Amino acid sequence: MTMDGILPFARLLLERSVPDGGLAVDATAGNGHDTMFLAKLAGENGQVFSFDIQEQAIKSTRERLQAATKLRLNERVTLIHDSHEHVRRHLPDGAVVDGAVLNLGYLPGSDKSVTTTPDTTIHAVRELLNMLKPGGIIVIVVYHGHDEGKVERDALLSYTRGIPQEEAHVLEYRFTNQRNNPPFIVAVEKR
Numbered sequence: 001m002t003m004d005g006i007l008p009f010a011r012l013l014l015e016r017s018v019p020d021g022g023l024a025v026d027a028t029a030g031n032g033h034d035t036m037f038l039a040k041l042a043g044e045n046g047q048v049f050s051f052d053i054q055e056q057a058i059k060s061t062r063e064r065l066q067a068a069t070k071l072r073l074n075e076r077v078t079l080i081h082d083s084h085e086h087v088r089r090h091l092p093d094g095a096v097v098d099g100a101v102l103n104l105g106y107l108p109g110s111d112k113s114v115t116t117t118p119d120t121t122i123h124a125v126r127e128l129l130n131m132l133k134p135g136g137i138i139v140i141v142v143y144h145g146h147d148e149g150k151v152e153r154d155a156l157l158s159y160t161r162g163i164p165q166e167e168a169h170v171l172e173y174r175f176t177n178q179r180n181n182p183p184f185i186v187a188v189e190k191r
């Protein structure tokens, strides 16, 4: 396929917003794939703050980082066992965020009842937008195959579509003719 798929496009946006030495947030650490990606982008002088409400996800992310022994990624990552709507209280005062990612839904291979929820997701996006640098991007990957995902999708879109255009550019990137509710991206770039 010539067009970027959903996950490659999400990563492309993060690559553009998180410079070497930058500060990034993974608001849903899960199994740590995005945290690892951000840690490599931020480089040895950068910082990544990763949140998850499940102890299992924090453990799994820590193990993934530790397995890449030579890269010493865990030295630049702070793992936070808390909900992402509290992002501000865990970052240094005055921190400016270069880029952030939220991979919504539930942890693959785990308890499907622990899933992201509309209120906390929107709260986290709002907080992150306040802390974002101009030109910084929040990438949200929306999974809406499950019932709660549909409710979250609708609430999120209602919020992001209402962000004043003077404040941010808001993009939706999705394939519209695929079966089974494939994930899509909402990206918010601060002006």
Ligand code: SAM
Binding pocket: 027, 028, 029, 030, 031, 032, 033, 034, 035, 051, 052, 053, 054, 057, 082, 083, 084, 085, 103, 104, 105, 106, 107, 108, 114, 115, 116, 117, 120, 121
């Ligand atoms: N980005 C992950 C990866 O690379 O493996 C996958 C994330 S998974 C789709 C969603 C994660 O969000 C789950 O691990 C879940 O525990 C977490 N989560 C749900 N609600 C949360 C909240 N309020 N704050 C932080 N994490 C949350």
